[in-house]
Amino acid sequence: MAQNSPIHPRPDPKMTVTPEIPRSSEAGIGLKRHIGLGGLLLATLASMIGSGWLFGPLYAARLAGPSAIIAWLIGGSMFMLLGLVYSELGALFPVSGGVVRFPHYAFGPAASYIVGWIVYLGAVTFPAIEVEAALQYASNYLPALTHVSGGVQVLTAQGYAVAALLMVSFTVINLWGVRAFARANNAIMAFKLFVMVSMLIAFLAIGFGADKLTDFGGFAPHGVGGILSAVATGGVAFSFTGFQQPVALSGEVRSPGRNIARAILLGLLITTVLYCLIELAFLGAVPAGALRNGWGHLAFANDFGPLAGVATMLGLGWVAALLYVDAVISPLDCGLNWSVMTSRISYGMARNGTIPAVLGRVSGRGVPWVSVLVGSGVGLVLFLPFPGWQTFVGFITSAAVLSYGTGPLAHAALRRQLPDRVRGFRTSFGDLVPFVAFYAGNLIVVWTGWQTIEKLLVAIAVGIVIFAVQRLTQRTTGSDLHWKAAAWIIPWLGGLAAISALSTFGGRSVIPFGFSFLAIFVLSLVIYVLAVRLRLPTASMPPADTGTDERAVKPSEHGPAL
Structure with a gap:
């Protein structure tokens, strides 16, 4: 009966404690569990608080005006749904590089490779964009670092x-x-x-003018479309994309059943509150003269470093000085966190067996050193096609959110494959949370615009070709790749591409603005049902990667129907 029971809507009291993970689950291959809750929470915050908060208030304000505050709330809520999904997955399988390993467990190697490639595309670009952000701010006192090309600040x-x-x-x-x-x-x-916090208090206490929230075109001068564009391309969604850092590092976390969920959810809550308050402070502190042409043309001296520029105009020299220092430290710290995360993602793909095993080699210090070197090399190359912060944001946001969308599908599949496995954290309301999270992720992807999605699809196609060449050169058959379980990926990507190309978000405007929400909802529902039905009969996991007491696992052979 337990094998065919529906998803539990509430946590099972018998499943509230995850046994301590045996060191052999990851330590046997070199990784060490050094990170506690405090360090994990700070790592999560560091992965989100990078260049996004330094540039996002300006770009979001240009797109949405004062209603940019709503954009931050929408973005935080959407990522909180994804955070709930990944909290359960991370506690269930506390293995490094988990974001690329969950699809492997639920849908097999073919799905995990395609998803892993999308994840890697987003992650490997983050260190480079954070370096560019630091140099863009630093160009205020080192002007030789950047110059303006085509209206965009780029590297010299x-x-x-x-x-x-x-x-x-x-x-x-x-x-x-x-x-x-x-x-x-x-x-x-x-x-x-x-x-x-210092900047926030100073702006609110000294420079805040509430009239700016209504007197320059109203609270939402560009309507709902402006708010949604701010979420996708104004730096809002970009600023939340590091929330899954605990999952990437989960093979090195103490008591992962408790700490992973706490770090993810607390990190999202803290950053949502901070980002909303900082946007409010920025909106109220912008000098009225900068708004003479409306929010869409907001411009002022030194706006390539917007927060520091406003602080200077307000006479807050000490705040500007702090911001210029932090504008180097904050992005570089975030970039360092993403450098760590990227190496764990390629390490996870190597453990899945979908990329060369050499990328899974771990040093005596417990670091996947080959993955570190490869990620750094790719990051260096990426400076060439993406020489400025603005040229990066849309692509990274689309790739990151697209990859996160696979988490809810893996969540739904693994609930059915492993209904009795011990879970240190368990989401409520059955399929509601993962489905809405999947829908939210698809919305953000479409909102980034067809021009961005078009480039991302080309990059995904390149990754699939690389995978095919790798399989052919290894002279292996496809019988063990479980292509059937991955069959939902092509209609998913194709559906998103079609809706985006026909939408009002950079497309041909064939699908009216309101109907695009319905179209994405229908696509999300179809793909969700299809993925659950095509899942593997049982979770595909090497014994060393299970991360929990095998005696607690009683997988169903087929699992319940959706």
Whole structure:
């Protein structure tokens, strides 16, 4: 009876404690569980609080005006749904690189490779964009680092050299080991929070003018479309994309059944509150003269470093100084966190067996060193096609959110494959949370616009070709890839591409604005049902990666129907 029972709507009291993970589950291959809740929460905050809060208030305000505050609330709520899903998955399978390993468990190697490639596309670009953000702010006092090209601030030759040096420093710190990284991150994160709170209090106390929220075109001068565009391309969604850091590091976390969920959900709650307050403070502190042409044309001196520029105009020199220092430290710390995360993602793919096993090699310090070196090399190359912060944001947001969308599907499948497995954290309301999270992720992807999605689909196609070449050169058959279980991916990507191309978000405007929500809802429902029905009969996991007491596992052979 238990095998065919529906998903539990509430936590089962018998399943509230996850046994301590045996060291052999990950330590046997070199990773060590060094990170507690405090360090994990700070790592989560550091992965989200990077360049997004430094640039997002300006770009979101240009797109949505004062209603940009609503955009931050929408973004935080959407990512909170995804956070609930990944909290359960991370506690269920506390293995490093989990975000690319959950699809492997639920749908097999073919699905895990495609998903892993999408995840990697988003993650590997993050260190580079954070370096560019730091240099863009630093160009206020080192103007040789950047110049304006086509209306966008981009790196000069000197800027490229400094960027390369910073990427190399990420590599050195990453290779030193996660314990040293966590110690350094704690101090840096404390400074970042101090600067954010100091700026917030100063702007609200000295420069805030409530009239700016209504007198320059109204609260929502660009309507609902402006709010949604701010979520997708104004830096809002981008600022939340590091929430899954605890999942990426879960193979190195103490008591993962408790700490992963706490770090994810607390991190999202803290950042949502901070981002909303900072946007409010920025909106009220912008000098009225900068709004003479409306919010859509908001511009002022030194707006390439918007928060520091406003602080300078308000006569808050000490706040501007703090922001210029933090504008280097904050993005670089975030980039370092993403450098760590990227190496764990490729490590996870290597453990899945979908990329060369050499990327799974771990040093004596417990670091996947080959993955670190490869990620750093790719990051260096990415400076060439994406030489400025603005050229990065849409692509990263689309890739990251697209990859996160597979988590809810894996969540639904694993609930059916492993209904009796011990869960340290369990979401309520059955399929409601994962489905709404999947729908929310698909919405954000479409909101990024067809021009971005078009580029992302080309990059995904390149990854599939690489995978095919790898399989052919290894002379392996496809019988063990479980293509049937991955068959939902092509209609999912194709459906998103079609809706985006026909939508009002950079497409041909064939699908009216309101109907695009219905179209994405229908696509999300069809793919959700299809993925659950095509899932593997039982979860596909190597014994060493189960992460829990095998005696607690009683997988159903077929699982319940949706």
